[in-house]
Amino acid sequence: MGFSFRKLWAFSGPGFLMSIAYLDPGNIESDLQSGAKAGFKLLWVLLGATIIGLLLQRLSARLGVVTGMHLAEVCHRQYPTLAIIGSDMQEVIGCAIAFHLLSSGRIPLWGGVLITIVDTFVFLFLDKYAFFGLLITIMAVTFGYEYVMVRPDQGELLKGMFVPYCEGCGPVQLQQAVGIVGAVIMPHNIYLHSALVKSRDVDRSNKKDVKEANKYFFIESSIALLVSFLINVFVVAVFAEAFSGQTNAEVFAVCNASGSPNSHLFPMDNQTLQVDIYKGGVVLGCFFGSAALYIWAVGILAAGQSSTMTGTYSGQFGFLNLRWSRFARVLLTRSLALTPTLLVAIFQDIQRLTGMNDFLNVLQSLQLPFALIPILTFTSMPSLMSDFANGLSFKVGGGLLVVGVCCINMYFVVVYVTALNSVWLYILASVLSVAYLMFVGYLAWLCLIGLGVSGLDRCSRKRNDTTVLIEQQQEFDS
Secondary structure, eight states: OOOOHHHHHHHOSHHHHHHGGGGSHHHHHHHHHHHHHHTTTTHHHHHHHHHHHHHHHHHHHHHHHHHSSOHHHHHHHHOTTOOOOOOOHHHHHHHHHHHHHHTTTOSOHHHHHHHHHHHHHHHHTTOOHHHHHHHHHHHHHHHHHHHHHHOOOHHHHHHHHHSOOOTTOOHHHHHHHHHHHHHHSOHHHHHHHHHHGGGSOOOTTOHHHHHHHHHHHHHHHHHHHHHHHHHHHHHHHHHHHHHTTOBHHHHHHHHHHTTOTTGGGSOSSOSBOOOOHHHHHHHHHHHHOHHHHHHHHHHHHHHHHHHHHHHHHHHTSSSSOOOSOHHHHHHHHHHHHHHHHHHHHHHSOHHHHHHHHHHHHHHHHHHTHHHHHHHHHHTTOHHHHGGGSOOHHHHHHHHHHHHHHHHHHHHHHHHHHHTTOOHHHHHHHHHHHHHHHHHHHHHHHHHHTSTTHHHHHHHHHHHTTHHHHHHHHHHHHO
16 A cells, blocks of 8 residues: 555645644743743653654544544443533633734733634634645744744754753743643544544445555644644744743843833843743844734734634534534534633733633643543454554553653642642642542543453444444534
8 A cells, every 4th residue: 555645635634623733822832931941951842742642643533533433422422421621711812812912902802802702603614624724824934934033043952852851950840841741732632633534534344445544644643743843843942042041120121122012011020031922922022023023923813713713623522412503513612612711801911811821721631531541442442443453562552651641731730739829729629639530540440441341342332333323423414
C-alpha cells in the first residue's frame, strides 16, 4: 500500500480542525508566560507535550475510524450514567480581549463576548474546512511576523527544544512546565477528533480500507500538529528573547516613554514581569510599536475565534444523545458555555478576566482522566477494535503515559489551590479531592478491570448493531 498525495488530500481536514485546539488563547498565554519566565528552557516540554498529544489523537482517530462511533457514543453505550462537562470560556475570553485591543479599549469586554457569540454562529454554519485553514494561516502569519521582528537567538532556541534541561530553574519554572502540559493536552479534543474522522466514508468491512484511513489520518494529524507546534514556538521565542528577565519598572519606563495609555498596568517595582495575552500585546506595542500590538491582537482573535468554533463542534458530540436539529443542539451547547462568560465579562475588569485562565486550566485538568482512561481502554479491546486493538507494548506504555499526564495535571491543581491561601478553600478542596479521586478510581477499575470477560461480551453484543446506529445518526445529521 503506497503513498498517495491525492488520498492524503481526501482525508485532510479533521486533523487540522483538531489541531486548532492546540492554538487556543490558553495555549498562547501558556507560551508567552513560558518564554517570559524561563526563556527558551522549556521548549523541550512543549515539544514533548505535543508528541504525547499526537499519540492520544491517534488513538482517538482510530476509535472513530474502526468503530464508526465517536468516544462519547462509546462511553454512553458502556457507561450510560456518566457525563462530562466541557467549557470554551478561554476561547471566548481571548476573542473579547482581542476586540478590546484592536479597538484601543473602545469595545468593552462584554461587547467582545457578544460579537464572538454572533460571529461564531455565522461562521459555524459555513461549515467549511477552508475557513479554519484561513484562521490557522492568519495565526502563522501574525505570530510569525512577531518572531521575525524580534529575531530570537536560533542557537538557544534549538538547545531549548532538543536538550531537556532547565538550568537555574526554580518552583516558578516548574509550575510553568506543568502548565504547558495542562494547556496542550485537553479532554474535549480527544472526544472531538474521534467524531471528526466520521466525516470521511470508510468501508469498515474492508480491513485494507480501514488500515489506509488510519494511516492517512495519522499523517495528516502529524502535519497539522507540526504546524501548531511551530506557531507555539513563535510565541515562546518572541517573549523569551525580548522579555525574559525584564522587571515591571523597566517595562513601565519603556511604555511611559512610548506614550502607551496602558503603562499603569506595570507597577514601579523590581518584580519580574508577569504577562498574559492582554499585557503581552501591550508590551509588544511598547517595545516594537503599535503595529506589533495590532498584529498580535489579530493573531489572538484568530486563535480565539477558531478555538471557539471547534468548541462548538465538540459540544455537538456529547453524552446527551439529543435528537434535536443541529441549530437547536448548537444553541443549547453554546448557551451553556457563553452565558457565564458574558456575565463574567460584564462584572469583572480586564485583569480579573485574563486571570481566569489558570482557573479554567484547572477545570480542564480535572476533566482529563474522563477522556484518557476511556480512550486507552476502548482502543485496547479486541472485541471493539478487532485487529486494530492496541498491542501489549502500547497498552503498558499508554497506561504509564496516561497515569503520568494525570499526575502532572493533578499537581497543577494542587499548586493552584495552595496558592489561594485560604483555610476554608483547603478544607473544601480536600473534601472534593477525596470524592473526585474515588470517582476516578472507580472509573479506572470499571475500565481496566470491570471490562473483563463480561465487559468484552457486552461490548461484542453491542457492536452487532453499530451499523444500524451509524445509519440512524447519518440520517439524522443529514
